[in-house]
Amino acid sequence: MESMALWKRILILLICGWGIVAAIPNLFYGRVERHNDAVAAIEAAGGVATPEQEAARAEWPGFLPSALMNLGLDLRGGAHLLAEVKVEDVYKSRMDSLWPEVRDALRPLRDQVGAVRRAPSPDDVLRVTLENPAGMPAAIEAVRALGSSVMSLTGIGQSTLDVTAEGNDIVVRLSDAEKQATDQRTIQQSLEIIRRRVDEAGTREPTIQRQGEDRILIQVPGIGSAQELKALIGQTAKLSFNAVVSRTTDAGASPGARNVLLPSMDEPGIYYIVEDAPVVSGEDLVDAQPSFDQNGRPAVSFRFDTTGARKFGDYTAANIGAPFAIVLDGEVISAPVIQSHIPGGSGIITGNFSVEESTRLAVLLRAGALPAEMTFLEERTIGPELGQDSIDAGRAAALIGMIAVIAYMIASYGMFGVFANIALAINVALIVAVLSAIGATLTLPGIAGIVLTMGMAVDANVLIFERMREELRSGSNPRRAMQQGFDRAFSAIMDSNVTGLLTALIMFWLGSGPVRGFAVTLGLGILTSMFTAVYVTRLIVETYLDWKRPKTIVV
Amino acid sequence: MAWRLRLVPEKTNIDFFKIQWVTFGASVAAMLLSLVLIFTMGLNFGIDFRGGTTIRTESTNAVDVGAYRQALQGLDLGDVSITEVFDPSFAENQHVAMIRLSAKEGDESVTPETIAEVEAALQQIDPSISFPAVESVGPKVSQELITSALLAVLAGSAGILFYVWVRFEWQFAVGTVAALIHDVLVTVGIFVLFQIKFDLTIVAALLTILGYSVNDTVVIFDRLRENLAKYKQMPLRDMMNLTANETLSRTIMTATTTFLSLMALFIFGGDVIRGFVFAMLLGVVLGTYSTLYMAKNIVLMLGVDRGDKPKKSVKSDFADVDA
Numbered sequence: 001m002e003s004m005a006l007w008k009r010i011l012i013l014l015i016c017g018w019g020i021v022a023a024i025p026n027l028f029y030g031r032v033e034r035h036n037d038a039v040a041a042i043e044a045a046g047g048v049a050t051p052e053q054e055a056a057r058a059e060w061p062g063f064l065p066s067a068l069m070n071l072g073l074d075l076r077g078g079a080h081l082l083a084e085v086k087v088e089d090v091y092k093s094r095m096d097s098l099w100p101e102v103r104d105a106l107r108p109l110r111d112q113v114g115a116v117r118r119a120p121s122p123d124d125v126l127r128v129t130l131e132n133p134a135g136m137p138a139a140i141e142a143v144r145a146l147g148s149s150v151m152s153l154t155g156i157g158q159s160t161l162d163v164t165a166e167g168n169d170i171v172v173r174l175s176d177a178e179k180q181a182t183d184q185r186t187i188q189q190s191l192e193i194i195r196r197r198v199d200e201a202g203t204r205e206p207t208i209q210r211q212g213e214d215r216i217l218i219q220v221p222g223i224g225s226a227q228e229l230k231a232l233i234g235q236t237a238k239l240s241f242n243a244v245v246s247r248t249t250d251a252g253a254s255p256g257a258r259n260v261l262l263p264s265m266d267e268p269g270i271y272y273i274v275e276d277a278p279v280v281s282g283e284d285l286v287d288a289q290p291s292f293d294q295n296g297r298p299a300v301s302f303r304f305d306t307t308g309a310r311k312f313g314d315y316t317a318a319n320i321g322a323p324f325a326i327v328l329d330g331e332v333i334s335a336p337v338i339q340s341h342i343p344g345g346s347g348i349i350t351g352n353f354s355v356e357e358s359t360r361l362a363v364l365l366r367a368g369a370l371p372a373e374m375t376f377l378e379e380r381t382i383g384p385e386l387g388q389d390s391i392d393a394g395r396a397a398a399l400i401g402m403i404a405v406i407a408y409m410i411a412s413y414g415m416f417g418v419f420a421n422i423a424l425a426i427n428v429a430l431i432v433a434v435l436s437a438i439g440a441t442l443t444l445p446g447i448a449g450i451v452l453t454m455g456m457a458v459d460a461n462v463l464i465f466e467r468m469r470e471e472l473r474s475g476s477n478p479r480r481a482m483q484q485g486f487d488r489a490f491s492a493i494m495d496s497n498v499t500g501l502l503t504a505l506i507m508f509w510l511g512s513g514p515v516r517g518f519a520v521t522l523g524l525g526i527l528t529s530m531f532t533a534v535y536v537t538r539l540i541v542e543t544y545l546d547w548k549r550p551k552t553i554v555v
Numbered sequence: 556m557a558w559r560l561r562l563v564p565e566k567t568n569i570d571f572f573k574i575q576w577v578t579f580g581a582s583v584a585a586m587l588l589s590l591v592l593i594f595t596m597g598l599n600f601g602i603d604f605r606g607g608t609t610i611r612t613e614s615t616n617a618v619d620v621g622a623y624r625q626a627l628q629g630l631d632l633g634d635v636s637i638t639e640v641f642d643p644s645f646a647e648n649q650h651v652a653m654i655r656l657s658a659k660e661g662d663e664s665v666t667p668e669t670i671a672e673v674e675a676a677l678q679q680i681d682p683s684i685s686f687p688a689v690e691s692v693g694p695k696v697s698q699e700l701i702t703s704a705l706l707a708v709l710a711g712s713a714g715i716l717f718y719v720w721v722r723f724e725w726q727f728a729v730g731t732v733a734a735l736i737h738d739v740l741v742t743v744g745i746f747v748l749f750q751i752k753f754d755l756t757i758v759a760a761l762l763t764i765l766g767y768s769v770n771d772t773v774v775i776f777d778r779l780r781e782n783l784a785k786y787k788q789m790p791l792r793d794m795m796n797l798t799a800n801e802t803l804s805r806t807i808m809t810a811t812t813t814f815l816s817l818m819a820l821f822i823f824g825g826d827v828i829r830g831f832v833f834a835m836l837l838g839v840v841l842g843t844y845s846t847l848y849m850a851k852n853i854v855l856m857l858g859v860d861r862g863d864k865p866k867k868s869v870k871s872d873f874a875d876v877d878a
Contacts, residue, residue: 074827082696226689227667377696379664383687386611386827393644393825401819405812411560412808444828445756448820452763452835455816456770459809463774466805473565492777495722496770502714503766507759510707515759522763554557 004542012535016426022065022433032068035060067436070205071221072443072517075391077384078221079229082377085190085214087183089372091124091174094182098126098146098161098172105142113139119169126172133168143170150177183214189371191216194233196367201232215377226379236329236373237364239282241312242274244323244335265331266352272332274325279315284308288365290358291348298358299350302365309345317341326351328361394447401451402428409458413465416555419540420461423532427457430528431521443517453525459496460533463489468555478553479545486538493530500526562811563804571799571847572792572855578848582737589744596747601754604701606658606694608665610673611640611651614684618652626676632669633657642826651826664691704758708739711765719769723776724860730853731772734845738768742837756831764838767813771806771846776854778802783861791859795851803847810843 025032038056042049049057060066073080099118106116106128114131116139121127130139140163147161160178164171174182187210198206198220207219223229245259248271255261255273264270284304291301304312315324316338325335326349333351353361405424409417431450435442468485476484504523508516545553602609612618618639627635634657645651654673656665670689677684692700712735720728739761746753779798786794817839821832 084695226691227670230667375663377664377693378691380690381688383685385613386687389644390825390827393823393827394820396644397820397822397824400823401816404815404819408560408812408815414557414559445759445831448824448828448832448835451816451820451824452813455813456767456809458812459770459805462805462808462812466802466808469565470801488781492774495773495777499715499718499769499773500766502718503711503762503769506707506711506714507762510703510710511755511759515755518756518759518763522766554559 003546004539008535009539012539015430015531016536019426019430019433022067022436023429025060025064025066025068026432026436028060029068031059032066036066036068039066065436067439069432069435070439070441071387071391072441072446073219073221073380073382073387074444075387075394075442076221077382077387078219079223079226080378080380080382081218081226081229081233082211082379083216083218083233083374084377085187085216086373086375087186087214088124090182090186091179094174095124095126095172099128101146102126102128102143102170102172105146106139109135109138109142121171124173127166128170128172129168130170136165136170139170140165143172147175150175150181186371187214187216190374193368193370194218197233197363198229200363200367216374222384224381226381230376230379232360232363234374234376235364236370237282237361237367238329238369239285239365240278240327241280242276242278242325242327243315243319244325245273245275247272247323247335262325262327262330262332264335265328265333272325272335274327274332278327279324280304280308280312282365282369284311285365288362290355290362293348293350297350298353298355299348300353300358300362300365301348302346304345306345309343312345312347313341313343317343390444394444394451398447398451398454402454405454405458409461413555415544416465416468416541419537419544420458420465420533422540423461423536424454424457426536427525427529427532428454430532431525434524434528435521440520441517442521445515445518446521449518449521449525453522453529456500457525457529457533460489460493460529461537463492464533464537465555472553472555478550481553481555482538482541482545486534490534493534497526497530561804562807565804567800567803568796569800569803570796571851572796575848575852579852582845582849585744586737586740589740589747592744592747596750598743598747598753599750601752602655602658602690602692602697603755604697604704604753606692606697608656608658608670608689608691610654610656610670610686611688612654612677612684613687614650614681615648616650616681616683618650619680620652622680623652623654623677626680627654627673630669630672630676632673633659640826642829644823644825658692658694658697664693700755704755707758708761708765711762712736715765715769719773719776722773723780726854726857726859727776729857730850731769731776733853734772734842734850735765735768737845737849738764738838738841741841742834745837746834751830751833754830756828757834760831760834760838763835764842767835767838768842768845771809771842772850774805775799775802775846775851779851779854783859787861791861792855795855799847799851806843806846810839813839 034056038049038053042053042057103116106113112132112135114135116128116130119127119129128143130136144159144161144163147159147163150158150160158175158177160175162173162175191208191210194216195206195208198208198218205221207217209217211217218229218233220229245256248261249269251261251263251269251271253261253271253273258276259273260276262272262274264272284307286303286305286308288300288302291299293299320338320340323335323337326333333349336350349361402424406417406421409420409424411417413420428450431453434440464485467489468481471481471484472478501523504519504526507519508523511519612623620637620639623637624635636655638653640651640653642651656669656673659665670691674686712732715735716728716732719731742761742764743753745751746757775798778801779795782789782794782798786797789797814836817832817836821829821836824832
């Protein structure tokens with residue numbers, strides 16, 4: 001009879017050893033977490049540590065592994081948001097900015113097309129009426145020339161613009177390929193900006209990922225509520241400086257061509273009519289910080305880049321004595337009068353802010369404006385106490401479940417039950433170790449997955465032991481019974497585990513959030529339990545048989 | 556002979572087909588009844604599937620559902636349901652309730668203003684109240700979640716059907732999937748009957764039931780395949796009984812360990828996942844039953860083609876894929 005090769009034994013022992021060592025940090029979760037935070041903070045500070053950080057770092061020895069399982073929102077508490085980005089918003093602004101270009105392009109053709117004007121149209125369409133339709137072909141030619149090739153993998157060679165003639169009108173749309181490319185960019189930008197805003201707020205391990213076509217999933221552990229998170233990321237934060245035409249209390253006032261009527265942020269019932277085209281916009285900002293104005297009220301100070309500074313400087317020089325409006329997301333924050341030429345490109349926004357608001361506004365301005373508005377389809381807040389309760393309950397259940405299974409296995413299989421239990425313990429350690437190593441997130445259903453795995457993991461051992469019993473009954477010697485037991489049970493173990501793995505994969509693929517966490521632990525548990533039940537138990541049983549050389553065994 | 560705990564005697568000779576029409580009839584009846592219940596009473600969908608908001612409240616004072624309801628009456632919230640939650644793991648003065656608000660028109664989740672109003676109204680009647688969890692799902696997402704949940708269960712069944720077909724023969728695959736449908740359908744039926752909240756995690760539990768039930772069935776089929784090669788002359792019915800008796804000890808053993816660990820979760824795991832664990836407990840019981848009384852019976856009804864060379868049947872178009 002052949003024994004397991006030495007290298008195989010060593011490999012199995014190494015894997016088990018790694019599993020146990022790598023699982024240990026999770027037993028000292030709080031301590032290791034403080035250690036990890038301190039190490040990260042010290043590194044970020046360039047190696048300079050405060051005494052508290054030193055103390056936190058010393059809580060866990062550096063030579064031990066320190067990777068931990070992430071705790072999911074349902075265990076740690078925090079907020080979860082699913083946002084849908086209104087990608088169409090961008091089409092409108094593209095069309096608005098295209099209009100001046102079209103006008104300029106048609107100007108040289110004035111003899112052929114006559115006067116041109118913009119006709120009312122849906123948001124994603126630019127409709128231009130020609131006075132003289134005879135010039136249509138030339139006009140279309142000129143407008144088409146404004147398009148460029150689409151910059152995307154799928155749409156190469158297509159124009160960005162779709163230009164057609166309808167009666168006297170030229171109708172301009174974004175081509176489908178360009179719409180797709182635009183949507184991609186909009187989502188990418190939104191993701192980037194949300195990430196910056198959440199990072200600026202300094203929370204731990206946020207998850208910000210794209211979901212499907214136009215959605216973004218945001219999970220931030222440790223934040224107080226979904227509302228707080230929404231306030232941080234939900235605001236478009238589009239800042240602009242516009243020339244003021246007039247100030248009114250009439251909400252229905254007609255603003256006139258190329259002007260808009262905007263409400264005031266903190267004076268109810270007051271409206272401003274401002275020019276639609278901004279003098280300078282938030283894109284030209286390079287920095288924004290919370291500060292205080294000369295009266296000690298919270299304010300936000302800002303600085304423009306060179307282009308912004310020049311535009312702002314020129315405008316203020318030409319319009320001393322006139323008011324201009326600071327507009328944020330369609331509301332006028334304030335409309336100060338220009339006292340003097342402001343050349344340096346920096347300034348201060350005052351309004352009716354609290355300190356928190358001015359801090360948040362500064363964060364938003366620094367991170368940049370969202371390219372499009374978002375709606376929230378799903379929001380969840382889990383309090384940290386509820387999470388802790390769940391951890392405690394899950395831990396208790398796991399312990400009790402494990403003890404029950406251990407006792408039952410020993411009662412049923414005696415010493416072989418003990419072997420199976422050792423394999424079971426290593427199995428749990430391995431699950432935890434792999435979860436920590438890949439930085440997976442443990443959720444409450446995930447804990448349930450581990451507990452369930454404990455019940456099901458012994459299945460492979462049961463299959464093997466039952467086979468061994470049969471072999472012993474038919475008169476095999478212990479070694480042969482073991483050999484046969486393991487070999488003949490293997491096909492059943494394989495088949496049953498592959499189907500289990502299949503369902504775990506499907507759950508991972510189609511599920512989200514907690515279901516996914518469950519699928520990960522379940523699938524992982526199936527893999528590790530096959531390893532421990534087949535290899536680890538076999539190693540133990542073989543070692544035992546080699547060592548004791550019993551004439552008979554009872555399984 | 557050392558003492559061993561044995562739930563099943565060493566040698567059993569149970570005729571699993573003796574009452575096959577009773578069990579089969581009972582299974583079919585249970586499935587039909589479940590279907591009727593699903594379409595008449597309907598599932599008690601959680602907010603994952605029908606949109607809306609749940610607010611979990613916690614207070615040191617006893618929950619007074621009537622007072623809560625009264626406090627929320629003036630707020631124009633539409634359909635409000637309030638239930639008190641009991642759990643052995645709660646502390647003496649820990650009183651928990653779940654408030655569920657129905658979804659409003661439109662795609663969005665409930666506005667923060669509405670939630671703030673609800674919280675303020677409840678704080679007025681019970682200052683010690685806190686809100687450890689607030690979850691809100693918009694109707695648009697819940698529609699999609701229903702679709703993807705159905706898809707997940709279907710894809711799971713299809714994947715299993717395919718695997719069993721490739722590994723065994725098509726009769727086995729039909730038997731396995733019939734058993735799966737039985738387990739899932741009856742579990743859902745019981746959820747309808749007791750109006751237990753049916754949410755996303757329950758779907759995960761259903762998928763796990765699929766995995767567990769098929770695991771159980773496949774172990775028996777694996778043994779059956781082995782016996783088909785070993786005893787070429789034995790009638791199929793006797794052989795199936797022999798196989799089931801041979802593996803009975805293992806079937807019961809694994810069901811028990813799984814049941815034990817799930818029971819620990821059910822009792823001590825807290826109220827948040829109790830529904831989830833309950834579904835899996837049902838699955839273990841039903842899965843064991845359907846393995847013994849459902850899957851095999853269907854294979855027997857369909858018959859297995861046993862040529863001289865087992866598994867390499869001449870007439871079957873399918874079986875040759877087997878490894």
